Amino acid sequence: MQFIDPHIHIASRTTDDLATMAKMGCLVVGEPAFWMGYDRSGPDSFRDYFRQLTEWEPRRCANHGIRHYAWMGINAKEAEDVAFAREVIALLPEFLKRPSVLGIGEIGLHKCTRNEVTTLGALIDLALSSGEQMLFHTPHLEDKYKGTRMILDMLRDDPRVDPTRVCIDHCEEHTIRLALEEGYWAGITLYPTTKATPERAADMVEIYGPDRVLVNSSADWGPSNPLAVAELIFAMRRRGHDESVIRQLVYDNPLKFMSQSRNFQFAPPT
Numbered sequence: 001m002q003f004i005d006p007h008i009h010i011a012s013r014t015t016d017d018l019a020t021m022a023k024m025g026c027l028v029v030g031e032p033a034f035w036m037g038y039d040r041s042g043p044d045s046f047r048d049y050f051r052q053l054t055e056w057e058p059r060r061c062a063n064h065g066i067r068h069y070a071w072m073g074i075n076a077k078e079a080e081d082v083a084f085a086r087e088v089i090a091l092l093p094e095f096l097k098r099p100s101v102l103g104i105g106e107i108g109l110h111k112c113t114r115n116e117v118t119t120l121g122a123l124i125d126l127a128l129s130s131g132e133q134m135l136f137h138t139p140h141l142e143d144k145y146k147g148t149r150m151i152l153d154m155l156r157d158d159p160r161v162d163p164t165r166v167c168i169d170h171c172e173e174h175t176i177r178l179a180l181e182e183g184y185w186a187g188i189t190l191y192p193t194t195k196a197t198p199e200r201a202a203d204m205v206e207i208y209g210p211d212r213v214l215v216n217s218s219a220d221w222g223p224s225n226p227l228a229v230a231e232l233i234f235a236m237r238r239r240g241h242d243e244s245v246i247r248q249l250v251y252d253n254p255l256k257f258m259s260q261s262r263n264f265q266f267a268p269p270t
């Protein structure tokens with residue numbers, strides 16, 4: 001089955017991964033800007049990274065017949081220094097104009113500090129004032145519930161927010177309902193250990209249904225699996241789910257979500 005992985009860090013993956021993803025049916029990927037495993041020493045490091053995501057990674061993917069789209073942002077892990085974050089945010093408008101950029105992401109909270117909230121507020125304001133879609137990272141483990149609530153509170157306070165153009169990502173059993181009930185897209189990240197396994201994701205789909213749910217690998221430089229979306233396809237089939245439901249999850253839904261961005265131009269193969 002053909003699929004889209006709406007959240008994967010291609011910059012951390014090998015060409016072998018790309019070749020295997022293509023053979024398994026991956027047609028499109030979305031790559032949000034994130035923390036590369038070390039703090040950058042200055043805004044120019046971000047500028048180079050944003051160029052990598054908009055110039056080099058699309059070419060690497062194209063070699064395997066995969067369309068690459070990117071999201072521009074500063075991750076919560078580097079948002080604590082508000083003055084530094086502002087310098088990075090000042091770079092974003094130039095990159096948001098690039099033809100393969102879908103919006104602002106992944107942005108969000110990590111330790112849910114006041115400074116993180118200040119930086120996040122500036123990023124949300126930039127997105128809303130320039131009509132960009134948003135992709136939110138929610139915190140890990142013990143901080144997830146609190147951080148998700150804080151993000152949803154910030155969004156609820158701004159009347160400009162259109163929930164249908166926002167994805168709350170890395171949802172788990174205790175947070176997915178919060179995102180869906182307020183009209184957002186809910187991302188489920190398929191990880192071998194933390195976040196959700198394919199089996200747990202299938203459980204959540206059985207409880208909440210497939211509407212406005214996005215599944216992704218978020219594969220990066222840590223323990224993760226660039227074929228996780230394909231594994232969900234097999235997990236859902238083992239449980240006897242209809243092919244149309246599986247296709248909705250792994251193809252129709254991400255297509256619908258991404259299509260709301262003015263830069264998303266993808267003609268599905270006929």
Ligand SMILES: [Zn+2]
Pocket residue numbers: 007009032034106218
């Ligand atoms: Zn990510």
